[in-house]
Structure formats: structure tokens, C-alpha cells
Amino acid sequence: MLGDRPLGKRCVLSTRSVESAVIKPVVKFQTGGIDFSAGVRIVFEMLWQISGGIMRTLRAIFIVLVLSVIPLRAGAQEDTAGQVEDRIIAQEHQEITTLKQFSPLVETYIQQLRPDKDLNTTVPAGDRYFLGRAVLSKGLELESLTSGGGKGHRMMAGLGSVFTLQMDFLPRGFLQMIYLDDSDFDRAPYQFDYVHREFLGEIRCLVFDVTPLPNAGKGRFTGRIWVEDQDFHVVRFNGGYAGSTAGSFYFHFDSWRVNAGPNLWLPAFIYSEESDLRYALGKRLQFKAQTRLWGYNLGRAREEEELSKVMVESPTTVDDQTQTANDISPVQAQRSWDRQAEDNVADRLERMGLLAPPSEVDTVLEAVVNNLEVTNNLDIQPDVRCRVLLTSTLESFTIGHTIVLSRGLIDVLPDEASLATMLAHELAHIVLGYRIDSQFAFFDNILFDDKDVFRHFGFAGTPEEEQAADTKAAELLRNSPYKDQLGTAALFLQALADRAKDIPNLISPNLGDHVPISKAIEVSAAPMVSSATPPGSPAAQVPVALPLGGRVKVDPWNDQIEMLKSKPVGSVAEQERMPFEITPFMLYLTRETSSTPSETPAGTVSPAPASQAAPNATQPGASFVLVPVKP
Numbered sequence: 238m239l240g241d242r243p244l245g246k247r248c249v250l251s252t253r254s255v256e257s258a259v260i261k262p263v264v265k266f267q268t269g270g271i272d273f274s275a276g277v278r279i280v281f282e283m284l285w286q287i288s289g290g291i292m293r294t295l296r297a298i299f300i301v302l303v304l305s306v307i308p309l310r311a312g313a314q315e316d317t318a319g320q321v322e323d324r325i326i327a328q329e330h331q332e333i334t335t336l337k338q339f340s341p342l343v344e345t346y347i348q349q350l351r352p353d354k355d356l357n358t359t360v361p362a363g364d365r366y367f368l369g370r371a372v373l374s375k376g377l378e379l380e381s382l383t384s385g386g387g388k389g390h391r392m393m394a395g396l397g398s399v400f401t402l403q404m405d406f407l408p409r410g411f412l413q414m415i416y417l418d419d420s421d422f423d424r425a426p427y428q429f430d431y432v433h434r435e436f437l438g439e440i441r442c443l444v445f446d447v448t449p450l451p452n453a454g455k456g457r458f459t460g461r462i463w464v465e466d467q468d469f470h471v472v473r474f475n476g477g478y479a480g481s482t483a484g485s486f487y488f489h490f491d492s493w494r495v496n497a498g499p500n501l502w503l504p505a506f507i508y509s510e511e512s513d514l515r516y517a518l519g520k521r522l523q524f525k526a527q528t529r530l531w532g533y534n535l536g537r538a539r540e541e542e543e544l545s546k547v548m549v550e551s552p553t554t555v556d557d558q559t560q561t562a563n564d565i566s567p568v569q570a571q572r573s574w575d576r577q578a579e580d581n582v583a584d585r586l587e588r589m590g591l592l593a594p595p596s597e598v599d600t601v602l603e604a605v606v607n608n609l610e611v612t613n614n615l616d617i618q619p620d621v622r623c624r625v626l627l628t629s630t631l632e633s634f635t636i637g638h639t640i641v642l643s644r645g646l647i648d649v650l651p652d653e654a655s656l657a658t659m660l661a662h663e664l665a666h667i668v669l670g671y672r673i674d675s676q677f678a679f680f681d682n683i684l685f686d687d688k689d690v691f692r693h694f695g696f697a698g699t700p701e702e703e704q705a706a707d708t709k710a711a712e713l714l715r716n717s718p719y720k721d722q723l724g725t726a727a728l729f730l731q732a733l734a735d736r737a738k739d740i741p742n743l744i745s746p747n748l749g750d751h752v753p754i755s756k757a758i759e760v761s762a763a764p765m766v767s768s769a770t771p772p773g774s775p776a777a778q779v780p781v782a783l784p785l786g787g788r789v790k791v792d793p794w795n796d797q798i799e800m801l802k803s804k805p806v807g808s809v810a811e812q813e814r815m816p817f818e819i820t821p822f823m824l825y826l827t828r829e830t831s832s833t834p835s836e837t838p839a840g841t842v843s844p845a846p847a848s849q850a851a852p853n854a855t856q857p858g859a860s861f862v863l864v865p866v867k868p
């Protein structure tokens with residue numbers, strides 16, 4: 238149990254020199270808001286004298302006192318500090334066991350940073366991207382979904398020029414941050430110190446500082462934990478793994494779990510950051526990273542639920558069409574065939590957790606597409622639909638008549654006109670007669686392994702097709718209600734072009750198009766740029782691009798998405814704008830009380846999402862205001 242553990246187990250970074258990332262143990266005695274009676278204080282002081290600094294005894298008694306003051310829950314008063322610790326540890330062991338049944342998707346996106354003297358802050362300078370599936374039944378095993386298949390992604394293994402020496406990020410190192418201590422979380426190697434009580438969103442938590450005892454071995458968690466006070470699940474832990482050595486670094490991280498039902502807390506968001514990691518001869522590394530997990534419920538229960546729903550429906554016949562023509566013309570047959578191919582591909586992507594189920598966000602996108610169609614007198618059959626790809630990469634593509642925008646792209650768009658610009662490009666592909674590979678209408682053609690999805694599906698057009706789509710998109714926009722607001726869209730594209738070399742992996746699509754940094758759109762919008770944003774005008778205060786996570790929140794259990802609903806934050810300083818950047822997660826945790834997760838119908842909009850994930854919901858204009866267009 239004690240003693241050194243194998244090196245490299247908790248390594249997320251390998252190099253040669255040393256910089257420890259240990260948080261110093263702190264024993265806290267203040268307890269916000271708790272008023273000790275005189276009697277209590279006397280007991281406390283007496284014990285202090287008797288024990289002569291035996292901290293553990295003192296601490297244990299102290300926790301008992303605190304717990305007897307806080308109405309934890311029925312019967313909790315009898316808990317001693319040791320019992321509370323035991324319950325936390327037992328629950329954490331149970332968590333590891335429970336998680337073994339899941340294979341969620343894992344995405345880690347890392348931005349290296351460099352100082353920017355003008356802004357007096359740091360800005361991105363190189364990035365890394367990883368997308369895979371964590372097979373938790375096998376520990377921390379990761380199956381990469383993008384390696385070999387992704388177009389243009391330089392995977393973790395490939396060292397860019399940003400890193401000199403043998404320095405690299407290991408995706409497993411970030412995945413490991415879903416556990417406090419995946420092998421040996423126990424009372425023996427750790428000291429628990431109660432800090433205070435605190436709400437994380439709606440969840441009342443007991444907060445402890447946890448530190449490894451001397452000789453507890455390397456890679457022990459050291460930091461602060463938040464434990465919900467009903468069943469003693471750790472719902473957040475913030476700190477690091479102690480004992481970085483030559484050749485291995487442990488990063489600081491803030492790991493969040495969200496509730497998906499009784500006794501089910503899912504690791505979902507991890508923020509990691511190092512501001513001054515020194516390695517080799519005077520080299521410094523600064524980075525920020527976000528790890529997101531979702532798709533826990535993939536391939537579980539959903540089919541059975543649908544089947545059982547179907548079985549209880551009253552029998553109906555399809556006789557309501559008998560008065561109209563039932564036969565299908567060749568043109569209709571071809572359209573149905575293409576639609577089937579489109580549905581097959583979308584369904585395949587949804588089942589592997591890449592596409593969000595139909596949601597309110599789709600409706601927002603479709604309303605904008607409708608505005609473009611109506612004002613351009615387009616009558617497209619079958620109807621154009623919109624879906625959302627769940628990844629952070631900025632990309633868009635079209636599957637038949639289904640337009641797909643990535644979550645990352647929607648996140649960073651500053652306004653509705655720039656959203657319309659992205660959608661207009663894909664709509665242009667449809668208008669210009671792009672058709673899906675109808676081979677996908679044959680069901681055997683979509684029955685391949687998940688890890689081959691990126692190899693089989695690729696929706697990027699040829700350079701000629703992209704050029705034609707850009708030109709057509711500019712035309713569609715000129716007729717649209719957005720024609721006078723394209724200034725911000727142009728500024729957005731300009732900002733993206735300026736940042737492109739610093740975030741190459743964020744703008745490398747997995748499946749679709751690069752975000753069109755289009756000459757045609759820039760030209761069509763150029764007159765508006767100067768008139769829309771004279772320097773110093775209020776319009777110049779509009780952000781040109783938002784940070785990642787600025788608009789869409791994802792339920793890690795069922796992949797349901799919705800628009801963030803956050804309060805406006807008032808004025809935002811220049812260094813707070815952080816276009817295309819990673820920011821910390823700060824979640825509003827809730828408890829899923831309606832039903833057990835397996836009873837939640839998949840594919841329907843849940844009235845109470847598992848988690849109110851509201852990362853960095855702090856930008857002005859965080860929701861699109863739709864321009865209404867009368868048909």
C-alpha cells in the first residue's frame with residue numbers, strides 16, 4: 238500500500254527535468270458560519286493541550302463537532318469523522334466499480350500559451366487534440382477515434398515544433414483525472430481535513446482537504462474534495478497528484494462529476510492548467526486543457542426502450558392515405574433512397590456519440606436556414622434539417638439535406654449573422670446539387686467499427702466545390718435578412734484567420750469542411766466591416782469570437798444538448814474575451830430526481846437535464862436572437 242508506486246503511471250507529460258506540482262498540506266480550522274458554544278471551545282482547547290499537537294485526534298474531534306452542528310441528514314449526527322471518511326472512501330471505490338460498465342467518449346483539447354504583452358495576458362500558441370473512447374472496464378484504456386482517420390489532425394504522438402525535447406501529452410494522463418486515486422484510495426495513506434460546507438449549484442457539499450501522509454507513495458491525490466452530503470459521492474476534486482519527478486509531471490486539475498440518477502455521478506468535465514512548468518534548461522511550458530466525457534448511455538437501453546414503447550402502442554393501420562395516390566414515382570423513389578442514406582449516416586453518427594440527438598439547438602439552426610431559404614425563394618425537397626456534432630473542433634458539413642455544425646463552432650460564433658454565414662455555406666452545397674453517396678442507403682455499408690468511422694465518412698468537398706459553395710453562399714446572404722449584419726461575420730472569419738496558425742488542431746475537421754475562410758464572403762461583407770465598426774463605437778465592443786463552451790451544454794449521460802442560459806455579464810475587458818480559447822469549467826450541479834437514467838426516454842428532450850453545465854457562460858450575446866422572417 239505504501240511506498241513507491243510505478244513511475245509513469247500518473248504521468249501526463251514526459252521529459253527529463255523536475256518541477257514538482259505539489260500542493261502543500263493545509264490544516265484548516267475555520268468553518269464558515271459555525272458558531273461554537275463556549276463549552277465546545279473549552280473541549281477543543283483542552284484536547285489541544287492534552288494531545289500536545291497530535292493533529293489527527295484533534296482533527297477527528299473537530300469533525301465530530303462540526304458534523305454535530307450541521308444537520309447533515311437523518312442519523313448523520315451519529316457519524317464520527319472516521320465513519321464519514323469511511324463512507325466517502327467506500328463510495329469512491331463503488332464509483333470506480335460502477336464506472337467499469339461504461340465506455341464514454343473522451344475529448345481532450347490542449348492549448349499551449351504564450352504571453353501577450355499588449356493584452357497583458359496569455360494567448361494560444363499551438364494546440365493538441367484527442368478524441369477517443371474510454372473503455373473503463375479495462376481501467377484507463379483509450380481507443381483513439383481519430384488517429385489515422387482524421388484529416389489533418391496531428392495526434393498527440395506527433396511532436397510539433399512547439400515542444401522541443403521529448404515532450405508530449407499523453408491522453409491517458411488526462412483520462413486518469415476522472416479518479417481521485419484509481420488504485421488505492423484509502424484512509425491509511427491519506428489525511429482528511431474538514432474545511433467547511435458549500436453549495437455547488439443545488440448540491441450541498443462537505444468540503445475536505447485531502448493530503449497524502451508521509452511515505453504514502455508517488456502519485457497520491459493532494460487537494461480539495463467536494464462530497465455531496467446525501468450519499469457521500471465525491472462530486473468535484475481540485476488539486477494534483479503529488480510527487481512529480483524527473484521524467485514525469487503531474488498537472489493541476491479540477492475534475493467535475495455530474496449526477497445522472499440515484500447513486501450515479503459521472504465524470505464529465507476536467508480543466509487542467511499549468512502556468513509555469515519548468516523543464517529542461519530554463520524552458521517553460523504554459524498550457525490550458527479541457528477534457529470532456531459524454532456518451533455514457535450509448536448503446537444501452539435505448540433500443541429496448543423504443544421497442545417496449547412500440548409494443549405498448551395501440552395497433553394502427555396506415556389506411557389514412559388510401560384516398561390519395563400511394564404509388565411512388567421514380568423521382569420520389571430516388572429522393573427516398575437518398576433520404577435513407579442520409580438517415581443511416583446520421584443515425585450511425587448518433588449511435589457512436591458523435592451527433593447529438595435531435596434538440597432545441599437544431600430548431601434554432603433550422604430557423605436560420607429557413608430565413609435563408611424564404612428570402613432566396615428556395616423550395617428544397619426534402620426539407621433541410623440541422624444537427625450538431627458534439628466535438629469541439631470547428632467544422633461543418635452536409636449529409637444529404639442534413640446540415641451539421643460542430644458544438645465547438647456554434648460555441649465560438651459571436652452572433653446570428655455569423656451563424657447564418659456558416660449555414661449559408663452548407664445550404665449552398667445543397668442548392669448546388671451536392672448529393673450523398675447513396676451507397677449508404679445499403680445498411681451493410683454502415684456496419685463498420687466505430688474507430689473506422691472517420692475513414693469511411695468524410696464530407697469535405699473538393700476545392701472546386703468549396704469555391705462554388707462560397708460564391709453561392711455570398712449570394713444567399715446578400716438576399717437574406719442578415720445582409721446588413723455581415724460585418725461581425727467578416728470580423729469573425731478574420732479573427733479565425735489570424736488565429737489559425739496558433740490553433741491548427743481546433744480548426745482541423747474530423748469529418749467535414751474547414752470553416753470557410755471565404756474570400757467571397759469577406760468581399761461581400763467588406764463594405765459592412767468598415768461601416769459597422771468604426772473604432773471606438775459601441776459596435777466595436779461586440780466580441781468577434783467567443784471562448785469554447787460559450788453556447789451549448791451537453792448532458793454527458795444521453796448526449797442531449799441545449800443552449801446555455803446565462804445572465805449577461807455586463808462589460809467584458811479585452812483580456813476577458815478569449816476568442817477560441819479554453820476556460821475553466823464552473824458547473825451548476827443539480828440532482829437528477831425524476832427517474833433512473835435507464836428509464837429516461839432517449840431521443841426526447843429531457844425537461845431536467847442531468848447537469849446544468851454552464852462552463853464560462855459569461856460572454857455577452859450568449860444566445861442567438863432569431864430574426865423572424867415571414868414566409
Ligand SMILES: [Zn+2]
Pocket residue numbers: 662663666698702703706750
Ligand atoms: Zn463546404
